[in-house]
Amino acid sequence: MSYVPKFNDDVARKIWNNYFKRVDRSMRSIPKTKREELKLEIQGHLLESMEDASTDSDSSKLMDAIDRLGEPEDYIKPMIADKLLLDASKTFNPRNVLMGLFFNLRTSIRRAVLTMIIGLGYFFLFCIAVMTIMKIIIPSHVGIFLPEYGGSTAVGILVSPEPHREILGFWTVPIGVVCTVLLYTGLTRLLRVFIKQGE
Amino acid sequence: MSIMKKKSKWDSQLRKGLLDFIILLYLQKKDFYGYELIRELKRLTDIELSEGTIYPLLNRLKKEDLISSKWVEMETGVPRKYYRITEKGRNALKDMQISWEQIVIAIQKLVGTK
Numbered sequence: 001m002s003y004v005p006k007f008n009d010d011v012a013r014k015i016w017n018n019y020f021k022r023v024d025r026s027m028r029s030i031p032k033t034k035r036e037e038l039k040l041e042i043q044g045h046l047l048e049s050m051e052d053a054s055t056d057s058d059s060s061k062l063m064d065a066i067d068r069l070g071e072p073e074d075y076i077k078p079m080i081a082d083k084l085l086l087d088a089s090k091t092f093n094p095r096n097v098l099m100g101l102f103f104n105l106r107t108s109i110r111r112a113v114l115t116m117i118i119g120l121g122y123f124f125l126f127c128i129a130v131m132t133i134m135k136i137i138i139p140s141h142v143g144i145f146l147p148e149y150g151g152s153t154a155v156g157i158l159v160s161p162e163p164h165r166e167i168l169g170f171w172t173v174p175i176g177v178v179c180t181v182l183l184y185t186g187l188t189r190l191l192r193v194f195i196k197q198g199e
Numbered sequence: 200m201s202i203m204k205k206k207s208k209w210d211s212q213l214r215k216g217l218l219d220f221i222i223l224l225y226l227q228k229k230d231f232y233g234y235e236l237i238r239e240l241k242r243l244t245d246i247e248l249s250e251g252t253i254y255p256l257l258n259r260l261k262k263e264d265l266i267s268s269k270w271v272e273m274e275t276g277v278p279r280k281y282y283r284i285t286e287k288g289r290n291a292l293k294d295m296q297i298s299w300e301q302i303v304i305a306i307q308k309l310v311g312t313k
Binding site for chain 2: 069
């Protein structure tokens with residue numbers, strides 16, 4: 001039970017197919033009948049939403065409709081979580097219990113990994129900011145150091161940089177400032193998306 | 200965060216929190232399909248919500264047996280899934296209405312007290 005509309009342009013068809021590939025991927029853990037029903041409901045929604053759009057081409061109508069409907073992962077996952085937990089608690093079937101546990105574990109692990117990545121990012125940002133300030137105070141001890149007579153490359157603040165040669169010089173400061181700003185903006189945006197997804 | 204932003208977030212959270220109640224109120228009048236319900240919700244409540252969020256909500260109400268659904272074939276195009284309030288849903292709605300009236304009276308008393 002599925003519906004494929006006739007579009008007047010190829011771009012719209014591609015957008016439609018890509019969107020429903022994502023819908024299919026998001027619904028893998030629910031039974032086929034339920035999956036087809038939900039897909040048909042979403043397809044009907046998009047087609048009707050397209051009719052309400054004021055633009056001309058099918059592709060812009062479809063993009064507007066998708067924009068209003070939202071990402072499939074965002075609205076399908078809560079339904080799967082609810083269903084798996086309900087099945088597990090209602091049926092006492094070990095398979096359902098395991099699937100429910102696995103789904104929740106996977107979601108928790110994903111959140112934990114993302115939190116760790118963002119946390120490490122902020123720590124790295126803090127290190128770069130400290131390096132940038134220290135470069136102004138003790139310039140010869142801060143930067144990227146190459147070994148003069150063998151050994152390993154060092155980045156950061158060295159107490160005795162003697163056997164090494166610092167290669168960035170005062171460029172460490174502008175590069176440090178740019179990296180700090182870019183990282184701060186990027187990480188904070190990522191954090192905002194992360195928080196929004198959890199709401 | 201500015202006062203306006205705080206207000207709009209509070210306003211949006213308040214309206215979203217009432218969605219179950221509003222949906223049941225609509226379904227009490229007649230059967231609706233998903234997109235039709237969203238159109239009505241947007242018109243009445245002015246909620247900034249991603250349209251997809253209605254489906255997990257309807258799904259949950261259905262699991263709680265407060266609403267049921269039925270596919271209806273259309274003359275043209277995709278069949279529509281209509282949602283209908285159940286007897287259990289009507290009873291839950293009565294309880295919700297009582298709670299709502301109690302909250303409104305209590306808040307009005309507080310707002311009136313200076």
